[in-house]
Amino acid sequence: MLWSRRFDGLDTLVAERGNALLATAVLLTGSRAAGEDLLQAALERLMRSWDRVRTDRERYLRRTMYHLAIDAWRGRKRRPEVFAPHEPPGAPDATDALDLRDALSQALTQLPPRQRTVLVLRYWEQLSEAETAEALGCSVGTVKSTTSRGLARLRELTATWDDNRITSTNGTPR
Numbered sequence: 408m409l410w411s412r413r414f415d416g417l418d419t420l421v422a423e424r425g426n427a428l429l430a431t432a433v434l435l436t437g438s439r440a441a442g443e444d445l446l447q448a449a450l451e452r453l454m455r456s457w458d459r460v461r462t463d464r465e466r467y468l469r470r471t472m473y474h475l476a477i478d479a480w481r482g483r484k485r486r487p488e489v490f491a492p493h494e495p496p497g498a499p500d501a502t503d504a505l506d507l508r509d510a511l512s513q514a515l516t517q518l519p520p521r522q523r524t525v526l527v528l529r530y531w532e533q534l535s536e537a538e539t540a541e542a543l544g545c546s547v548g549t550v551k552s553t554t555s556r557g558l559a560r561l562r563e564l565t566a567t568w569d570d571n572r573i574t575s576t577n578g579t580p581r
Contacts, residue, residue, distance in 0.1 A: 414457055416464070421450075424465055431469065434527045435476040437516035448475055473528065473542045480520030514564045522557030529554055 421428075432449075433442030449471040453464060460467045515523050528539040529550070536554075540547045 414454060417454070417457075420464060420468075428465075428468065428472070431527065431531060432472055434512065434515060434531055435472060435524055436479075437520075437523065445472055445475055445479075469532070470542055473524065474544075476520070476524055477543060480524070510568070511565075514561055517564055518557055518560055522553055522560065525550055525553040526557045526561070 429442060429446055432446040433439050436442045436445050449468050452471050452475075453460065453468050456467070457464075515526065518526070524543065525539060528534045528542060529536070534542065536547050536550045540550045543550070
């Protein structure tokens with residue numbers, strides 16, 4: 408009981424917003440496993456700061472996820488990266504919308520982490536350029552140029568897509 412009183416509202420936050428938070432984390436990291444780790448780390452930091460963060464704990468949690476994602480891709484720049492192939496997606500669903508969503512998620516994982524992060528904040532989280540710049544601790548101009556480069560790269564990656572047929576990750580049409 409002591410835990411539940413100490414972190415009053417955490418269960419509700421996770422129950423109501425957990426799926427949306429996990430979806431953002433997966434998009435930021437490029438894989439479900441890494442997204443789960445990112446969300447877990449952010450939740451741990453929220454719990455350590457629980458008494459100080461009295462208002463809008465979800466905003467604090469999201470901002471922590473963004474910063475942890477930035478730290479991760481900055482850290483990779485300092486040390487050599489060992490190639491690890493992207494984890495294969497689960498069995499594709501039969502609906503076209505889910506196929507498209509899966510294909511877009513795969514395309515996002517091919518972007519550099521900074522571009523992916525900016526696009527997730529701008530278009531998934533629907534933050535303004537100024538809000539994105541504030542969340543990432545950079546200038547609005549950096550957000551604009553990174554968004555432009557990220558969208559251009561996504562266009563390159565998706566240029567061969569047929570509106571009615573998305574190619575699966577193994578190269579066969581669905």
